[in-house]
Amino acid sequence: MRARSLGTMALGLMLAAAPAAAATDAAFTDWLAAFRSEAAAKGITPATIEAALTGLEPIPRVIELDQKQPERTVTFDEYIARILSPTRIANGRAKLAEHSAVLAEVSQRFGVPPRFIVALWGIETSYGGYTGSFPVIGALATLAWEGRRADYFRGELLAALKIVDQGHVQPAGMMGSWAGAMGHSQFMPSSFLAYAIDWNNDGAKDIWGTHADVFASAANYLKSVGWREELTWGREVNLSANFATADADLKVAKPLAAWQAMGVRRADGGDLPARDLSASIVLPGGPGGPAYLVYDNYRSIMRWNRSLYFATAVGLLADRIGAP
Ligand SMILES: [Ca+2]
Secondary structure (H helix, E strand, C coil), rough: CHHHHHHHHHHCCCCCCEEEEHHHHHHHHHHHHHHHHHHCCCCCHHHHHHHHHCCCCHHHHHHHHCCCCCCCCCCHHHHHHHCCCCCHHHHCCCCCHHHHHHHHHHHHHCCCCCHHHHHHHHHHHCCCCCCCCCHHHHHHHHHHHHHHHHHHHHHHHHHHHHHHHHCCCCCHHHHHCCCEEEEEECCCHHHHHHHHHCCCCCCCCCCCCHHHHHHHHHHHHHHCCCCCCCCCCCEEEECCCCCCCCCCCCCEEEEHHHHCCCCEECCCCCCCCCCEEEEEEEECCCCCCCEEEEEEEHHHHHHCCCCCHHHHHHHHHHHHCCCC
């Protein structure tokens, strides 16, 4: 009910706006009081609770975006064309060169090649150009109060308060997307707590403004979810005419030699690498679309974002901006 009254306001049906807003404010104030008690019981310091939650109000635009229906499904080809734009590729090459020294250090430490770190950065926020304009604590409180996944966002809000408690960022500087993804790498607060790194050793894990921290945090994330230094992500392949679509599934893993025997070839027609590796075939755009042979690192990218579109785009962009 609360959600509906605010959603109606957001749609511009303003007749009942004044009384609805008053009722909403009272409901949110009650919710916030209960949440403050929970945060204190879970060890968040009074200073952080005071700084982060006092005077907080729900953000109508966040509710509107949470309730928005997807306009239509973007096809894989459309998605890839947008991600692999000439501008993003050119900017990625420039960023790779500009930050080559620190990327080399980070890559050495975590075993993730610079091109993948830069590709993730480029896809998440256009290399930091587009990191989100919402105050994360206000956005998460809004979603924890009224959202469809209130329990999840309540946990993320508590994680956000822990980050403030640890002194990495002031509440006012904690900016991100409407759904709480923060900084250059768009980490949710729980991911920040698990993976963020203070690479430049200034005491703050700063994914909002310190490139070294952004790169190390992204690489640490991939390393922590199983990235294997000796592998790349995968490659585009050609399938034989009688290839069974059911075999194109991340649950189906076979040695490269088995795929080779089944008629899978490199995109240029050449044989698959003669290495003893397990791989899967994916068809992000469905049957008839491009096919990719993918290694375990592709699964690691999917731990970042569980989407075949996303994981394939990261791999393709990485290969365009840096030598595979
Ligand atoms: Ca730092």
